[in-house]
Amino acid sequence: MSAQQKVADSTRVSVQEADFDVGHETTALGDGRCDVGGIATFTGLVRDANDGSGVSAMTLEHYPGMTERALADIVEQARARWPLLSVRVIHRVGRLVPGDRIVFVGVAAAHRGEAFAACEFIMDYLKTQAPFWKREETPEGGRWVDARDADDSAAARWSAGAAPAKG
Amino acid sequence: MSAQQKVADSTRVSVQEADFDVGHETTALGDGRCDVGGIATFTGLVRDANDGSGVSAMTLEHYPGMTERALADIVEQARARWPLLSVRVIHRVGRLVPGDRIVFVGVAAAHRGEAFAACEFIMDYLKTQAPFWKREETPEGGRWVDARDADDSAAARWSAGAAPAKG
Amino acid sequence: MALRILYFAALREALGVSAEDFDPPAGVASVSALRACLAARGGVWERLSAANVKAAVNQRMAGGDAPVAPGDEVAFFPPVTGG
């Protein structure tokens, strides 16, 4: 059991072109251990419209080396806030089309409140701290996606002592 | 496209003895549509310890008829609060052992904040409003699980106007 | 036409009854009046007076003021613990 716990207590972060299997990733967060009460996950998908324009495809650029480090840092910040059992983050790069999966964040914890909070925290920080940039293809041509103010405020609320009511 | 949207806009609720496939359920929430920006899910598992005792198995009793209605009501309350695209709730009944999946809630929405909030809202309300009762088997014998005050306060925070900062 | 009354979980076990058809005395027209009337049977039935016993009328959670009428399905149970 302790060897399995050692494995499952880990943080796994991947930056990859390949798609991923949501069922496999979610299940793996609880495999081989019976202290997980809940697993919260988020899967981000490419939408076919943004800012009023149709999007036929997008290309994700990133900063190799820094990307993995930034994601690992974000997970460590989450682990410092909540007692988490296992964490998985996958971010795809390269060309994607509407409906494709972009990102996966999965968090296993003893209690659901911690799993939900950490999963959303990681997504909010990833959106503002991890060096990825989207370039969309639209009928009007290619364009770099503008950062959203809503993403900055989503990340900021975690530093304003605004922890969820139930901790 | 509109026929597919009609299907995907639905709420699906199941109460069943059988296990479920997290990957299939998560993926199905976005299938056939390209307006989903994110899917938040929660999977609850049976833990091997509770209140300091080892748990070797548990049996979930429910109130047939009311259960399905209560879950559907909870999802409708979530839909009244956030613009959700598809929602899936599965709750198992019968005998389960540690590591088994108990419950799945999946929510697809255009933006992640809505998906996260609705998924957690549904879990919090399910924990206090859906007629399920757990009886655990421990070395000291069988015992009915006591309701947790933390679950009441988790549900209560949604009615105190405590919507997440980014709505 | 009687009320259909259901009991669940620890309450069902303590009472030794999972369901009954019950004709309440005249004037018993709310959940709290029905509870008091059943608790008045004494013995294990006094458990129905416990503050944490919840009720549903026709499969919806119901407070003490909720009306009950002939033909209704009324359920009593401990706080729920699913999820």
Next chain:
Amino acid sequence: MALRILYFAALREALGVSAEDFDPPAGVASVSALRACLAARGGVWERLSAANVKAAVNQRMAGGDAPVAPGDEVAFFPPVTGG
């Protein structure tokens, strides 16, 4: 030993450069001084002065006060838009 400077996304496209080795003048020892020094090249390089240009030093997000020293890897880029 020079600084290694990287540019990403819309900034990389606008500059037409993805990386360069650069020996800053003496006294240029912070991210903001380096930004000002590069922007002083004029033309497209003035984009480096834009308030929303972010920086990283040795692959960590860095504010204007962050020190830069020979051998460091410094990156400039627009606000990130992943996830």
